[in-house]
Amino acid sequence: MAEVAFHEIGKVFPDGTVAVEDFTCTVADGEFMVLVGPSGCGKTTALRIVAGLEQPTTGAIAIGGTVVNGVPPRARDVAMVFQSYALYPHKTVEENLSFGLKMHKVPKEQAAERVKQVSDLLALTELLDRRPGQLSGGQRQRVAMGRALARSPKAFLLDEPLSNLDAQLRTQLRAELKQIHQKFPTTSIYVTHDQIEAMTLGDRIAVMNEGRLLQLGTPNEIYRSPRTLFVAGFIGSPPMNLLQAVASGGEVRAGELTFALPGAPDGELVIGLRPEALRLEGSEDEPTAPVRVEVVEALGHEVVLHGSLRAQQASSQRADRSGLAPLDADRANLVMRFPAGRAVAVGDVVPLRFSARDVHVFDAATGDAVRVGSERAAV
Numbered sequence: 001m002a003e004v005a006f007h008e009i010g011k012v013f014p015d016g017t018v019a020v021e022d023f024t025c026t027v028a029d030g031e032f033m034v035l036v037g038p039s040g041c042g043k044t045t046a047l048r049i050v051a052g053l054e055q056p057t058t059g060a061i062a063i064g065g066t067v068v069n070g071v072p073p074r075a076r077d078v079a080m081v082f083q084s085y086a087l088y089p090h091k092t093v094e095e096n097l098s099f100g101l102k103m104h105k106v107p108k109e110q111a112a113e114r115v116k117q118v119s120d121l122l123a124l125t126e127l128l129d130r131r132p133g134q135l136s137g138g139q140r141q142r143v144a145m146g147r148a149l150a151r152s153p154k155a156f157l158l159d160e161p162l163s164n165l166d167a168q169l170r171t172q173l174r175a176e177l178k179q180i181h182q183k184f185p186t187t188s189i190y191v192t193h194d195q196i197e198a199m200t201l202g203d204r205i206a207v208m209n210e211g212r213l214l215q216l217g218t219p220n221e222i223y224r225s226p227r228t229l230f231v232a233g234f235i236g237s238p239p240m241n242l243l244q245a246v247a248s249g250g251e252v253r254a255g256e257l258t259f260a261l262p263g264a265p266d267g268e269l270v271i272g273l274r275p276e277a278l279r280l281e282g283s284e285d286e287p288t289a290p291v292r293v294e295v296v297e298a299l300g301h302e303v304v305l306h307g308s309l310r311a312q313q314a315s316s317q318r319a320d321r322s323g324l325a326p327l328d329a330d331r332a333n334l335v336m337r338f339p340a341g342r343a344v345a346v347g348d349v350v351p352l353r354f355s356a357r358d359v360h361v362f363d364a365a366t367g368d369a370v371r372v373g374s375e376r377a378a379v
């Protein structure tokens, strides 16, 4: 196990594409770090730089305190798990698990003991004689993880390892991965575009966009205190509600919604409200505005309500998860979630309530957070 440090890493591909820019981040020994961001943000390139599959154009990458720029992948003692399992099709599960150990000349007995340990842990013992073609997708991915684990590498590098699996299996393997890391706290760097995976797996999360590191912190820190509009919109499911607003003398106006927010800077702003910060009832002194109920999703334990308000939606650039498109140009969508029990029907007009303390405020021009909401974290 070892610390992995990125120091001012930059990567420009020969065709001029800037994939990673000025990326600095230290993954502590035994830490599980998730690099998360939209497609093309440079997370895979950052991971491949650790593996030695790409050379950085600028900066230094260090594993266990030693700079490894120029060191070939095999000499780095890191193990990588990809989205495609890349198992040897003609080898049995046991041979696949022990292959890396053999390559690294681990004594036979020690290798057998290690394979046993890993196959017990991953529930593969019954499958040791099978070939990959005789396994389900989830079992194959477990073998791929087991093969990487068996080697006890200095660092474990995972590139979207669960994205080929169906939703149920993904949830199950996500929990298993967490357990494995608790038992064997190997330094891990996990790349995903799925913010739920990032929130559930990461000791810390590095949110990236356009090659840059936007924010680094624990899942709670990132959820509660997003430093930019992009991070606010990217982390959280359903995402934070974002409305265009104007503030003057401590009063904020977002369409039909007007409320006092002492300290809000004058000018054009974006206000953000997490779905769980919104309620259908509250005290008379709380902000309120009429919300038209558009869609009701009854999930059993909670209700997710999609409503609309006369106001202008703001964008966090998150094209992939923006939810319903506004039905009217002068209305903005709002997503609320609350415990089941309250009857609401499509077409109802209900009073939106929230506490002004829970409002996140961003500068409309720069996207930088100027005020962080105080709602409790969801995790």
Ligand code: ATP
Residues within 6 Å of the ligand: 013, 014, 015, 017, 018, 019, 037, 038, 039, 040, 041, 042, 043, 044, 045, 046, 193
């Ligand atoms: P995804 O989730 O889609 O895999 P990513 O965040 O992992 O995306 P990267 O694969 O790191 O992104 O790519 C970052 C940028 O670098 C993208 O614009 C990509 O098109 C570009 N890129 C990646 N590899 C090369 C290459 N060999 N030559 C040129 N550009 C590349």
